[in-house]
Amino acid sequence: xxxxxxxxxxxxxxxxxxxxxxxxxxxxxxxxxxxxxxxxxxxxxxxxxxxxxxxxxxxxxxxxxxxxxxxxxxxxxxxxxxxxxxxxxxxxxxxxxxxxxxxxxxxxxxxxxxxxxxxxxxxxxxxxxxxxxxxxxxxxxxxxxxxxxxxxxxxxxxxxxxxxxxxxxxxxxxxxxxxxxxxxxxxxxxxxxxxxxxxxxxxxxxxxxxxxxxxxxxxxxxxxxxxxxxxxxxxxxxxxxxxxxxxxxxxxxxxxxxxxxxxxxxxxxxxxxxxxxxxxxxxxxxxxxxxxxxxxxxxxxxxxxxxxxxxxxxxxxxxxxxxxxxxxxxxxxxxxxxxxxxxxxxxxxxxxxxxxxxxxxxxxxxxxxxxxxxxxxx
Amino acid sequence: xxxxxxxxxxxxxxxxxxxxxxxxxxxxxxxxxxxxxxxxxxxxxxxxxxxxxxxxxxxxxxxxxxxxxxxxxxxxxxxxxxxxxxxxxxxxxxxxxxxxxxxxxxxxxxxxxxxxxxxxxxxxxxxxxxxxxxxxxxxxxxxxxxxxxxxxxxxxxxxxxxxxxxxxxxxxxxxxxxxxxxxxxxxxxxxxxxxxxxxxxxxxxxxxxxxxxxxxxxxxxxxxxxxxxxxxxxxxxxxxxxxxxxxxxxxxxxxxxxxxxxxxxxxxxxxxxxxxxxxxxxxxxxxxxxxxxxxxxxxxxxxxxxxxxxxxxxxxxxxxxxxxxxxxxxxxxxxxxxxxxxxxxxxxxxxxxxxxxxxxxxxxxxxxxxxxxxxxxx
Numbered sequence: 155x156x157x158x159x160x161x162x163x164x165x166x167x168x169x170x171x172x173x174x175x176x177x178x179x180x181x182x183x184x185x186x187x188x189x190x191x192x193x194x195x196x197x198x199x200x201x202x203x204x205x206x207x208x209x210x211x212x213x214x215x216x217x218x219x220x221x222x223x224x225x226x227x228x229x230x231x232x233x234x235x236x237x238x239x240x241x242x243x244x245x246x247x248x249x250x251x252x253x254x255x256x257x258x259x260x261x262x263x264x265x266x267x268x269x270x271x272x273x274x275x276x277x278x279x280x281x282x283x284x285x286x287x288x289x290x291x292x293x294x295x296x297x298x299x300x301x302x303x304x305x306x307x308x309x310x311x312x313x314x315x316x317x318x319x320x321x322x323x324x325x326x327x328x329x330x331x332x333x334x335x336x337x338x339x340x341x342x343x344x345x346x347x348x349x350x351x352x353x354x355x356x357x358x359x360x361x362x363x364x365x366x367x368x369x370x371x372x373x374x375x376x377x378x379x380x381x382x383x384x385x386x387x388x389x390x391x392x393x394x395x396x397x398x399x400x401x402x403x404x405x406x407x408x409x410x411x412x413x414x415x416x417x418x419x420x421x422x423x424x425x426x427x428x429x430x431x432x433x434x435x436x437x438x439x440x441x442x443x444x445x446x447x448x449x450x451x452x453x454x455x456x457x458x459x460x461x462x463x464x465x466x467x468x469x470x471x472x473x474x475x476x477x478x479x480x481x482x483x484x485x486x487x488x489x490x491x492x493x494x495x496x497x498x499x500x501x502x503x504x505x506x507x508x509x510x511x512x513x514x515x516x517x518x519x520x521x522x523x524x525x526x527x528x529x530x531x532x
Numbered sequence: 533x534x535x536x537x538x539x540x541x542x543x544x545x546x547x548x549x550x551x552x553x554x555x556x557x558x559x560x561x562x563x564x565x566x567x568x569x570x571x572x573x574x575x576x577x578x579x580x581x582x583x584x585x586x587x588x589x590x591x592x593x594x595x596x597x598x599x600x601x602x603x604x605x606x607x608x609x610x611x612x613x614x615x616x617x618x619x620x621x622x623x624x625x626x627x628x629x630x631x632x633x634x635x636x637x638x639x640x641x642x643x644x645x646x647x648x649x650x651x652x653x654x655x656x657x658x659x660x661x662x663x664x665x666x667x668x669x670x671x672x673x674x675x676x677x678x679x680x681x682x683x684x685x686x687x688x689x690x691x692x693x694x695x696x697x698x699x700x701x702x703x704x705x706x707x708x709x710x711x712x713x714x715x716x717x718x719x720x721x722x723x724x725x726x727x728x729x730x731x732x733x734x735x736x737x738x739x740x741x742x743x744x745x746x747x748x749x750x751x752x753x754x755x756x757x758x759x760x761x762x763x764x765x766x767x768x769x770x771x772x773x774x775x776x777x778x779x780x781x782x783x784x785x786x787x788x789x790x791x792x793x794x795x796x797x798x799x800x801x802x803x804x805x806x807x808x809x810x811x812x813x814x815x816x817x818x819x820x821x822x823x824x825x826x827x828x829x830x831x832x833x834x835x836x837x838x839x840x841x842x843x844x845x846x847x848x849x850x851x852x853x854x855x856x857x858x859x860x861x862x863x864x865x866x867x868x869x870x871x872x873x874x875x876x877x878x879x880x881x882x883x884x885x886x887x888x889x890x891x892x893x894x895x896x897x898x899x900x901x902x903x904x905x906x907x908x909x910x
Contacts, residue, residue, distance in 0.1 A: 176880065219881075219882025219884065224877050375862045420799065420813075421798065423673055423797060423799075424672070432798055432822050435820040441814065442798070481555070484751045484753050498601045499602050505601070506597065
């Protein structure tokens, strides 16, 4: 017999309770709450737990058996009090500040978000993730990209971990951009401890967010589950550095499952910290991205954020010439001058065509006539 | 009136003469020699030059006007003597040692190859190219790849230039592999001068090759023309390092035009020497390649050269477990032990399932029972 000590008909309490009862991602809980609403679903669960209702088929028997042990001693008001003391708030699907991109997760959509800070996402978001064990190159690139994304008004989403995640948050904060950290454990204990200051700063920017209530430990499975939220919040996911096997790759593959573009930052082939990025490009069709503008191209509507193809490049001597003029200029002696017939022979072009090309080159200041011979202009 | 001082009915002399008369790539010369044969084509040209025959339409008038100046003082026996003194040989389309991949160039196929050394290609060839102004990273990767390709019995083709080309040749020579250099100028003057020793060593391995006769200077246009030969000789072309604009990119785009796979080696996004490689991946669909095995995959028949997906990686604690066992192991306390009901609550799984998983974990040596509680195995 289960008798919950809080008002199970309060939809916010019921939703919060579900985020404690079901271990994410839980497709059965997602489907149940989607279809019945959190309060009715919780009523059904307590009735099943009390033996008053039959749960239905085998999958539901199994799901309920996973939930029931967590009904014991469940008083979600405690976790909500903790959140309240931290100045946080609960955000539920359908709330005005619910990030609707999460709805693409379907029945794996989180049942609630426990939030410290401001808006979870402002405008468009990009997930910038990568290895904890990164190199200074990776940190540098992550921070640089975060700066560029933030300056373009993009929210930078990451996981609050050491390494690439921290560099992404820091880079964004450095230009007063908006950055959000999605944690695997409760938002009451900012994890990892060494990033406490950083994550506190994140709460003053975007938000620190979790789908599990305060008090929940950041277990391995929760890191994997959390990665789907990062992937879903980002209009694209970019992996900055990742070893051949890395949690960041799971975020990338969740993004790909959601049909979100995935970018990978190249690095030296001699760096194991880039092996996962190269693997993503080779095996998963990730797009090679080297700067923020290229990331924005991934998420922009067509033409909105094209990279600058006119970026300054050293102009070659023959660049702006038509093929014939190029051959003629090429055929002019490096020193001294030559008559048209010699130039024609060297160029392998008709003399008439060589004469015309020399005229153009003269006008362009690339060749000059001296009597009956031609020379390069200096 | 043109009167050539050599036997224009000798097919080898005629073909050699055409390789002097037509500036490559010359589609008219290619089509003419393909259709009439070199001797008849040369006879036709001298007749046109003498005004005895009408060249035909405007394009042919134009082509002939480019060839005629080079008929003056043409005695191709001089160039063949030079080649002979260098121990070289002329290789023509249809000869037993003609590299048939060049035939894919159609009317831009070279009219002759002036060769110093042994076989131009032995077995399968890969073109390994890149910037002259490369970094030590690029040199290192080029040499490494060349070694891997050579050890797999692949001929490494490059352009004999400083930088990446030289590293590719050197790497191959270092393991007694087969490497071939395609020069833009004549094979009598090994260019660049600083690579003379290296190119002499290349002649003892594969070959040093040019489509223009001895005495021809390596002009800019000839470098571009030469690049198509490198691209055509390689079953794939790999660019190791290249600036945003680089001659190596022209080789890559010729390879793509020939439907040959193109690989690009990633590098730091902060290195301008890798910008062209990243551009190839982003804009031209080049495949990211990080080692010789991945290059071999580009050229291999299916399954022949798969990279080793079982390359050693650090095994994670949860790697070889099914999802339920993983959650249960994750839910066991880090220190001390816990009864099944607690583990079930932490895992969010039914107690029956937890008991089964604990049994498996015990057999696998990952968990141990102490009385009625369970703990992680150390």
